[in-house]
Amino acid sequence: MALVERETLALPSGASPGVAIEPLGVLARPHTKTGWRSWVSTVDHKKIGIMYGAAALMFFIVGGLEAMLIRIQLAQPNGTVLSADVYNQVYTMHGVTMVFLVIMPMAAAFANYLLPLQIGARDVAFPRLNALSFWMFLGGGLFFNTAWFVGGGGADCGWFCYAPNSGVVFSPTHGVDFYAVGLQIAGAASLIGAVNLIVTVLNMRAPGMTLFRMPVFTWMQLVVQFLLLFSLPVITVALFLLTFDRSFGANFFNISQGADPLLWQHLFWIFGHPEVYILILPSFGIVSEIIPTMSRKPIYGYPFMVFSGIAIGFMGWGVWAHHMFASGIGPISVAAFSLSTMFIAVPTGVKILNWMATMWGGKITFNTPMLFSAGLVAMFTIGGLSGVTHSVAPADTQQTDTYYIVAHFHYVLFGGALLGLFAGMYFWWPKAFGLMLNDRLGKVHFWLMLVGFNLTFGPMHILGLQGMSRRIQTYQPSDGFTFWNRVATFGVFWIATGMLVFLYNIYSSWSSWKKAGRPNPGADPWDARSLEWSIPSPTPEHNFDVVPEIHAQDDFWHRKYGEDEKGRAVRIAATEDVVQKGDATDVHLPSPSFYPLILASALPIIGYGVIFNRLIAIPGAVLFLFGLYGWAFEPATEPDDHAGDGGHGAHGGGDHDGAALAAPSTEEAHVG
Amino acid sequence: MITTGAKFYFGLGFLLLVAAVLYGWTSGGVDWGLFPGHLGDLYFEMLGALTLGYKGAVGDHLGFGVLLGGAAASTTIGSFMVAFRDADDKPLAEVAGLPTAPPLQLVSSSNVWATIGAFAVAVIAVGIATSGWFVIAGAVLLAIATLEWAMYAWADRATGDAAVNASLRNKIMNPIEVPLFGAIVAAFIALSISRLFLTVPKVSATWLFLGIATLIFVTAIALAAAPRVPKAATRGLLVIAAIAVLAIGIAGAVAGPREFHNEDEEFTVEGTGGPKDLYVYGQVPTTTAAVQEKSGHSEKKGE
Amino acid sequence: MSAETVATATTGHPEHAGHGGAVHESHDRTYVKIACILAVLTFMEMLTYFESIFPDGVERYFAVVLLVLMGTKFYLISAYFMHLRWDKPVLKRVFMTGIVIAVGVYLIMLTAFNFWNGPGVMPH
């Protein structure tokens, strides 16, 4: 029909039609601030942070159910719940989900929400790239999980997917293809996020916010983003090689052609060991915020805290081969990596001592965030100590691929990273949503988690030293593993109950707040120290009315408290007087955009094309180009979106971000 | 309300449907002897055409399909016209918020896509006679021309303001056009010139490579050094360069690649796995696709 | 202007270290000179392929010479064409961090593969 030429109706130029003509539908610039459209088109770092958290929680439930399946299978000898094949898939999907789709995005949620607030910025450096990161992560994660339905089963090669187990011969279904492509997409998302957040921290700090006045959380996240920036390309290479092998017949891991399977191990762990710190450092940052607040003391040894974080970041590059002591890398390599691994325990130890010293002599309030933080310090110490035993190569040779390793990294990742992330959720929930989570339920949640966690993973130390292999589908009654496996399975139900309590807590806190009209917790419910508490809860869309001038580390605290002659803190100003009101108008903000979502949705389509049929990739590629270039040709901020702003007050040095984001490119003047 | 345009398309659709049924029936061969008393048998003979092939058969499938497709297309277009009240000036005026529909306006911009589409059809015709590659190239060109033409036609009457229309078109089409154009320029040059390198002897390829690059470089220096260069001169130069590159590519492709020294035929047969026969583990499938194919094959055998 | 810019850049005057029209304009000659040097270096690299024109035994040192030439080219391009010489030092640091980590981890990896010694493939 479009081929039929006919004359158009003339609407005299300049005469404005009675109704807005928007023939572009979804392609028109989104303007809504509420409803689902505002979420899918948002470029607001706070909304993106919340979406990261929600998605990670969803994947946590998926991964948790997979974990329960594993434990139920192992509850008794000769378990028959899962076949050996399905068991392989379940533990692989559990591991990948928990590492890449739960802990990393959960940490990214906090980074997105808090970094701009803690440095006094209006948004991140590239708001649309930020949205792209999220949608790509979500797309990659969902894509990876569709392997269950369309790939002939999930990946079954273990979360580090060693060659040649990952090869076509040993894993003929498409599960590993989904692993390679899904992680590639999620990895690219993290890389974009890393560039974005580093630029944000380096470039967009409020005036006076020097690097060494930044909160420890911001510092730890900065280190994490640098680790991501430099480690992700390595796994990108490895995953490309794997995809080329499996889909295009390359020979990178084809041993019969002389390929070396250790290449995968090296590439994976060059990425994988920094990854370990990528997982744990955000939680270190979170508890470094909570412990001083709840102990009512500044963090002990701030420079040590920061430098130990940086040291971990650098040393994390030189220890990867301790994951490979048992794979025959030669005595000199083993000795060198053994030594470097022992050394990296030092900065971690510094951190633990500093937290203890911060609590020492403080007026500690044991509410839920503090309980979780203290739980992290204790549990991570156990995990760290069992980690040091791995650095001793002879011992490690015995522990490799036993449940001792499983116990160790769950103490580090669950007892460390995850408890820290829960602490952060309870701590910053009022800031994000304007309501407190119930503290009593929170404590129940904590104790259920802590007890269940130790019941589940504590016995694994013993099982491992008894010789029970990890990833083994079942065991015999005569092996003597029965009792401790029962205990572990018993414990996992405690954890599940704890999670149910947490979910109920979210629901009940929200509904009682809705019904009873519980008061807003106010800008600063914890009497805290960093900048995000100086603005109302929930955070207004423009973050800061006036970009603050920073004069000291913990600047917000020093506005509230001075010191008497004995050095004790005395209040010098009421909190209500020093917090901002959140009522600023005419602030430049970046306009929402659909293009990040369009661009991100093209990648899974291309992924399916690579795996199943190249023809599917063509529409994906066209969509990709359309998303990319539509984005590039779309101004970051619509000229109309901040029309009529005159002499806005926030003209501090920190306002540059607003200016950068809102650069009104008049030549891009946009019609329609 | 059924609009004027819709009536036409509905009528056309109905006629095509009747034609399809008749054609489907008659092309299967009609036994006229059935008419006098065996109407029941006649019904069965027509059943295939009447049920559109659901029960029974039709004669010539291609013709039946074309006619039926035409009927479906016409009906769809008619429905669209009803849905969007096309060619009805009252709703147009309503949407525009004007008391009466504005007067007609001639399309002022030129449309090159008709010409390009015709050229594409010609390429396909040539391709049918010579080589399958031309058919593919022509089909791609035709698809591009159709898409661009459709967009052009749509955007030209999207709002009624020529400037707004142009920006609408650009907003949708530029994101695809610009990168594809860049890629096509790169691919065009790379593929054409590499044909030349493949044709000439090895040493000449190196010197030609150096020569072409130097030519580009020197031309750029000359253009940049000149105080003024008329636009027409630059454009002419680009057109000549494009034709030259195309000529080089075609000449190279026609002449075909030079002889390549093949180390050992046994290992170079593509697609059969070649050196993989040397595998320690015997013949090992190396891609997932190969495995799926293999397993699918064995399943069939099992049946 | 060129000399002045270089002088301010080396003394680290931040006001001039950015990018502005005036700064770029005067670099054109420098760019051409750098390109000539790069061309000569590449030519030298290519010469090592024709081993017969060199006296016997020299080719043992080719690897070192080539790596030095490569490093020089790398430096010239990143310092001049990519403006690292005139830009803020933080950019150089970011890029250097990437290079140092890359060279470090991959050299260690190749060492762990026994890459530098004889034909032995498997280290055990």
Add this chain to the structure above:
Amino acid sequence: MAETLTASAEGGHAAHDDHGHETNTGITNEKLGMWLFLGSECLLFGGLISTFLLYKKKLDTFPGFENTTIVRLGRNVYDIPFTSVSSFVLLMSSLTMVLAVSALTRDDQRRMRTWLLATVFLGATFLAGQVYEFTAFVKEGLGFTTNIFSSAFYTLTGFHGAHVLIGIIILMTMFARSLQGKLRARNAETLEIAGLYWHFVDVVWVVIFVVVYLIK
């Protein structure tokens, strides 16, 4: 590669003459972002080069494969004089690229377009060389799946070629923007950022030329 283009694309809208002085570091977000990305790319190419070096050596020494045809195919396929010209072409394109940026800072649209197109054509000629090289190798019996050497070689140089292609598309985009009058002296930094990417691709080739082609 999305980040590359979008980084430079965002630059197209946010770069201002005076913008650079407002950030803490004095560098625009877009430029800093591009440098961070390039720093990360070092690890990507480092990994590919190391894989190649490892497998080049392994092919020679794999037990049972010494002096077989496969090994012979893995060596001595290079045409060094031809590849040297490739290096020259890419170096020349780097020069034309900086000259384009330099012309844009003077808002000299004509010369900027001339240099930009020269860069594009030189880049495309480089790609022509690579297409020729790949085709010649395949015709000589060294396919992507032939052995570990060939897989590593094609992957490494293919990744570099893909980077060149993306660079050409970015530069053609810049050219289109210039034709639309949207690339002016005040957003010279957009072109500079695209140029950074282009020079990085050149620098990678400098390394590949020596490490992959020349050193035995």
